[in-house]
Structures are given as C-alpha cells and as structure tokens.
Amino acid sequence: MRPFTYERAASPAEAAAAAARNPGARFIAGGTNLLDLMKLQIETPSHLIDVNGLALDRIEPTPEGGLRIGALVRNTDLAADARVRRDYGVLSRALLAGASGQLRNKATTAGNMLQRTRCPYFYDTSQPCNKRQPGSGCAAIGGFSRQLAVIGGSEACIATHPSDMAVAMRALDAVVETVRPDGTTRSIPIAEFHRLPGETPHVETVLEPGELITAVTLPPPAGGVQIYRKVRDRASYAFALVSVAAVVQRDGTARVALGGVAHKPWRVEAAEAEIPRGAKAVTAAMLDGAKPTHDNAFKLRLVERTLGAVLAEAKG
C-alpha cells in the first residue's frame, strides 16, 4: 500500500468535486475490494475520499412505484429488505449468492456495481495486464482462462465482471444515478453503464472522472417468477462459472441476464423472443459471436443447461 491522503466528504457533490481535483483519488465505501487491491499495489490511489458519511444508505419508494437504493446500502441490508424480497426476488437471491456474510455486511450497492475483475493475471503484478497497466499486454489470453469471458472480449482483455448483484440489476433494468463534479446529476440505464473492454479494458464504466454513484433505481416490480441461479465449483464463496438472472412471466415471456461470461452483465434483449423455443435457442441468440477459449468453451453448454434449469423451475 502506497502512502495516501484521506478525507471525508461532506456531500455527494463535494465528493465528486474533490475527486475531480485529485486525479489519483478513489472513493472508498465498504472497501472490500479496494483495500485488497491497494495492498497488492494493483490500485495505488494517492488520495481516498471516504463517502461512508454521506446519507446514501436508504431504500426508498420512487414516485413511479419502484425503489431507489442508496449507493451506500449494504448488500446484507439490501438482500434482507422486505420490499426487495417481495418484489425483486432475483436481486435478493443474487446478493445472497455472492461473497460471505461478513463481506456482504460491509459491501455497498455502488461498490458492488464497480467491483473489479477477479482474473488471476490481473492480480499477479509480475504479469502483464492491460486492465492493471494499460498497454502492457494480456497474459490471460493463451493462459489459464477457465473463469474468463466467452463473449464481448477483445484482443486486449478477456476478463469477466464478477458481480452477482449487477446481473440481477441488469435483468431488472435498473438505472444508476450519479452526481458529477460540477454538481449536475444524471441517470444511466444499467445496459449502458458497464463497458466492454475494447482497446481500453481499464475503463470499465461510462462514469466520468470524479462522477459518484448516489443510488441505483429499480423500476416498478416486474412480477413473474424471479430466479437467480449461480453455478460454481464449490457450494459457496466462489465466483460464478456462469450465472443466470431471470424474470419469467406466466405468459412465458422472460428477461434473462448472464453473469460470468463477459466483461459486464450480459443481456441480449432480442434473444428473449426465443424463450418459447427453449434454452438452446435463447443461448444461441444470447451468445451469438462468442469466442471462448479452450479452457472455457464449456461455459456455452453450461449457460444452455443452466438456463434450461431456470426455465424448468419457473414453470414449476
């Protein structure tokens, strides 16, 4: 960990302004990801802006009938919220499928959205990684890539986004609310929030320098059967090989998002028209253009089978 300066922000707008003034700054909330990365010198912020004191820890109804989840709402609290459990079951289930009780107690909604990849080469500072050190190359391509992306990757990066929560948020059409350094706010649909790696895998979201997430808003309840199915090599405390977040309506229509397959939560709205034709057809449409590696080609088949399980479960 390199020496850094620290301040507590007084308001979201001031936090954003402070971040814009300090190009080496990072916001810190739960710190469950950032502190680990700082210890390994993967993240080397010169300045930390602690946002924990900002009053962004409430879950409130929106005038439209949805929920506004403050950026600092802890994963444990969000998963346990009665409204979330009743109306957004896929979100609660996704949260509980992630990390451990201790981590969920600390981890925040915004922080979860901004989690960095768990690609093992990203974590090994002896190895090149375009995400860690832009332009250095990608050791994962041609290396051990069993966990890595099968679609949406680039010549520069095949990392995956590790979040479970964000996959459910994608299926629910959540919207990310932010404040910018000049004090203006904006709403970013989650579909546009995370980026594919392209030539700049170190740029992971559309957030501008200094821009701070203040909330994530859920639209009115979608109803239906809501399932989050996470497949991994052990029963708990592991990142997904693949995961499926699904909201399946009684009429057979559904929304489906995938985790563990791409640099961002993966959803192809057009593919959802294939639902009546079954998991194989949906998977083919969702993963059209996939470029798996030798190590992770199994994920294509696993998505199909997991989606099959989810659709069967939804039927009851």
Add this chain to the structure above:
Amino acid sequence: MKFDTPAGSNPIDQLKVVGHPIDRIDGPLKTTGHAPYAYERHDVVANPAYGYVIGAAIAKGRITAMDVGAARAAPGVLAVVTHENAGPLGKGSMNTARLLGGPEIEHYHQAIGVVVAETFEQARDAAALVKVTYAREEGAFDLAAVRDSARKVEQSASAVGDFEGAFAAAPVQLDQTYTTPDQSHAMMEPHASTAAWDGDSVTVWTSNQMIDWGVTDLAKTLNLPKEKVRLVSPFIGGGFGGKLFLRADALLAALGARAAGRPVKVALPRPLMMNNTTHRPATIQRIRIGCTRDGRITAIGHESWSGDLPGGQPETAVDQTRLLYAGANRLTALRLAVLDLPEGNAMRAPGEAPGLMALEIAMDEMAEKLGIDPVEFRIINDTQVDPGQPDRSFSRRQLVECLRLGAERFGWRNRDPVPGRRRNGRWLTGLGMAAAFRNNLVMASGARVRLDRQGRVTVETDMTDIGTGSYTIIAQTAAEMIGVPLEHVTVRLGDSRFPVSAGSGGQWGANSATAGVYAACVKLREAVAQKAGFNTADAVFAEGQVRAGNRSVSLAEAAGEAGLVAEDVMEFGDLAKRYQQSTFGSHFVEVAVDAHTGEVRIRRMLAVCAAGRILNPKSARSQVIGAMTMGVGAALMEELAVDRRHGFFVNHDLAGYEVPVHADIPHQEVIFLDEVDPISSPMKAKGVGELGLCGVGAAIANAIYNATGARVRDYPITLDKYLDRLPDVA
C-alpha cells in the same frame, strides 16, 4: 529403549486415560487466543522489525541486475538482503531449490530478497521498489509434454512374476490412465518465523512440523554449527506437509535479523505461498489389471509419472499397489521428469492419496466389467500377506472387516449397480466406495519426563502438534504410565532444546512420539521405584502413588525436593521389516449431481478405520473428518492451474485455489474398529490421520459415476469434464 519384539501387556493396556475421548488440553489456549503462534511471539521478542519477501517474477533464468537503491532509501527500511549481500549460504539437505535464489532462478516466486523495515507496510512498499532485470530461459512446465523424457526411479519399482504375460492372458482386462493435478497445502497459517540473534547464535520461533530437520537445515544453510541454532514451534496453524522442511520464511527472518541487528519476523504473503513453497506434484498414472472371470486378480500393474526440479523427488503414487490386493503377477514403476515448476514434495498423505485416487477408480471400473459388486470384488482379492513376499504377513489387517462393516452401516445394498438412473427431483444420486490404505511408519522418538516434588509430571519433547492433538495424547500417555490425573501432566513441545522426536508427518507422529514418551516414562518409573525402595517389576503406579505389596509411597515423596528426571529414546528394530505394517479402512460416499448443471453435492460420508489402538477417539475422529474433507477438495476442486507458457501456478491465492467450504461438507461418520497392534509399538497404535484421506477421492469419483454414468479419470472432477455426458434432462 529398543522396540524389537512385539509388545506384551504393559501399563498402557490399563486404558484408564489412554483410549478415552478427552478434549484437547490445549483447546482453551487456542479458543481464547492465547496460544502463541510464530508471527505473534510478543511474549518472547520485543520490538521486532518486519521482513517482506520478494519473489522471482520468472520461472527459470537469471537475474541480470537488481537495483535496491530506492528500497534502501524508502521510509523505515532497515535492511535489504539479496544474494548479493547475504554472504555464502549452504543448502538444506531437504531442500531441492535454494531458499534464497539469485542470480540463478530455479522457479517462479523463488525468494530473491527480503526487505526489513520498521512496519509491515513500509517493508511491503519498499519491496515493490526493488527493480529486477531478468534473462528469462526456456523451461519445461507441462508434465504431459515431457512424459516421454522421464527417467525410471528405482525407488518404488517392483516386479513379481510375469506381469506382462499374465495381463495379456487375462480374460478380463482393464488398462486405463488417470491424472491428478498439482495441489497446494493451503493451510490457514502461512509459513511464518520470528528470528533473533544472540551473538553468533540464532533462535527462530517458527511454524514447523519437524524441529530437528529444521535445525539441521537452517544450520547447514547458514553455515553454523547445529548447536548455534534453536527452533521453537509450540503451535502450528496447519502444515499438511508444507511445513515439514525449512522454508524461506525462517531463513530470511534469520538473514534479515542479522542484517538489521534486531529481531525480524517474516510471514509469506498468501499470493506467494503457492509458488514459493512446495506442492503435491501432478501425476499421470497408468493402471492395468487382469482378472479371471470370477474376479480374481492375476495381474496388477501401476505406473506413475510425475515431475520435479532437477534433483527432486517423485510422487510415490504406486506404493499401495504393491500391498493392497492379491495377485501373482505384479508391476509397479515410477518415472520422474524434470519440470521447472516450483518444488514438488510431501502433501497430505503423499503417495497413497493420489495413488488411491487412481487405483480405486480402476478397481471400480474392473468390478463393473466383471459384474461383481465393488465391495465384494475387493474382498475377493484380500491378502493377509505381502503379495510380493508371501512369507511376510501384515502385522494386523482388517480391510475386509472395514469393507463389510462400512457396507452394512452405509446401506450399500441399496445402491443401484446400473449408473445414471436414480433421480430425485433435480438431483441424480449415486453411491461410491473405495478401500483406504496407508502405510504405518515408525520413527525414533525421544522425550524427557520430570516428576516434581508435588507429584506433577512434565513431558518435554520436540514433537509438534499441528492441530492433531499431540499435546493431549502425550499427556494421556504420561498420565497412564505414571499413574497421575491428566491435570497433573504438563506437556511442552516443539523446542529444539527438548529431546529429538519423530515429529509430525506421514501419520507417524502419534504412535512414534507417544512411544518415545512411554520409553522415558519406563525410565522414570524405574527411578521412582528405586527411590521408594521397590522392585520396578512389582511397583504399581496409580492415583499419584507408587505401591508394592502393602506399602505405598506418594509420587511427591518419591520425587523429593530435587524431583526426578528421566529421558529416553524409543528406537524401532526390524519389526517393520519382518511384518508389513499398514492401516486399513473403507470410505463410502453418497453424492447428488444436478441433472442440469452437473454441480456435485456430497450428501453423506462414512469412513471405517482399522488403525491399531485409537489413543483418543475424539482427536482421532477430528483427524479423520478433516482428512475426509481434504478428500472432497482433491476430488472436486483442488488444482493448481499451470501456466504452461510461463511456468507458474496461476491461481495462487485462496480465492483462486478452492478448498471445500462448510457448505460442501455434509454429515460425516467415522467408525474405528476395535484393534490393537502389538507389532507397531508398546502403544499398540498406528497412524490414522492420513488414512482418513486415502481413498476418499476415488469413492467420490465412483459415486459420481454411479449417479451419472459419466466416468471421469482426470481430477479434479469439475462439471466441465462431464457436462456433455450427463443423462438427458427430461
């Protein structure tokens, strides 16, 4: 004392204290956080500085330049030690690669320096400032690719009868190849040491299973006489073979302390451990079994390939195949290739653990070919003698009893012999079993026993307790021998100032170390009897008294003001040559496999163990259920993933290297057969900890096959290896 004839009756047979399920006596220290571990010896070392280890960033080659200027100038830095200023170093006899590398690099993350600073954070930051330039060389990193270059190893090679001829002639044949991956010990406590110099003598508080090996190799590496080196390791947070040897933490703490002129502590950071320390090497195993149609083995052959650094050792995966089943024609062979991966060495039942993972799948496959129940097939091929030397019998062998009892208790008769057709909702269910086998090793072991004027007993030995329960069984042994309550026994372990013991490894520790304590207690009994004026043979030790005829004397009185001290070493004669000493068991497993995704959930596990006298059924059970858990890891998830281009283990932390979590471990049952083995030692005990692991992986593999019909011969059995072979989902 020399143990060279089978034990007759002795005071241990009273079983007043030995054999009881006594809580571990060091439990309160551990549960209250008072047990002193190596990195936290604030009780004995004031003001230590912190050392941070730098690992090589290449697998093979040379350091061409090393710039430590910025690190030396960094805040709080006291010293930077590298090959350039460490002075001449020897190499431990148990080490294959040097513990401080440079300029030659032998493996990835080989230590190439230690930065010592006032705080841990300063040391870590400064270490990142060291600039190293390398000349990388090509290396061999892929066992399968170098398999044909492997040389034959004489060790473990055996040939009985005409294997090739008998196999060719056998009416039923199996010829299959199995693979096991590289694995990491992944113990909770990292390798950690605190070192302090006093003149030209060094004391290292460390975490090490084998104190005398450690002292010997640290002295050798530092070019010091052995008496100038003291190792202290009273508590160990898991070792599993990873702490059998001197490792970089101890050496670099000593070098750092010498350079900084004050005590230094060094712990290996978790991401360094998988490549810096030793690991269980991957194997490729070919097994051939020939049988008559009624299930008698006529030919059994087991060959195994593994790799290691030049001068390294093979994984002895074929040894159990010499002894486990009958058969007139036999072949075992090991081949060792040179690999430039980190150093391979002992881990969690080396040899038998990976060997049985292969052999016991092969037995299951053969049973199916024969149409014979897998339990019955093993029983048919039982042998009560060493099949290679039929005049040499097993000291005690109850494999058949373990198999029959296990089958009965587990409900084996309910198993559907046709795989892949038991469905329960989303789950395919299946049962699997395997035989368990692990040799019983005995090692010379010494102890010192004191009786003080209050009649209290103190045992001192450099034996270690790696979480196994050594403190407790040693206390039980002394209490039984001297006739005092357990609370009147103090056990002090893990200090090289104490008599050299067997140490903890290869499941030899419990039996050997308590036998050493037995020997010292026999001497103490003689001293007490003499002091009290009794014939030793007549003296009865009980309830804090020594008694003969109508007269009794309290132990306190016999000890007198000065107390009495006795020391002895138990040495083992040739009984291990005259008899084959092994431990036996059976493992039964029920699994459920998700019919869609292939995820495996273990539902029940049972181990039946025949391993001599069980000194403490509670700590022994803990050992066995822990071992069964390791078996789950080996079967389902544990694998160091090799980067075959750059030569290192990629998943080098506990997020990437998965071991079972609580949710993976179901109900575990352990049954110990009532057994004593007087050929093993006066304790009549044998090792049991590693037996609990040997065979588990194959039992799980066989259960997955029974559930799904998919046979996987390539561990770990992750779902990607059989997803396409699952039965159609209705």
